[in-house]
Amino acid sequence: MKPYLCPNCKTNRSRFNRIKQVSTSIQLDPRSGEVISECSNGQLASYHMDYQGPEYKVQCGACGLIEDERTFLSFAEHNPLT
């Protein structure tokens, strides 16, 4: 674990909501939008790009900002507690 600091309110280092991103790959009927198939990672067709985003999003418990986890990590890194 590394410290977080909210880049928006710049004061909150302790209260956060950590949102785990769970990706489900789906194939839709292009007309109806109906799900034709769902597949887990490793079963994707070669032309279907897997989810590349961050594992966690983080919401500031003070001001409500939602950003990638690395945004909170790097702001804390550049503004260490003294």
Ligand SMILES: [Zn+2]
């Ligand atoms: Zn905040």
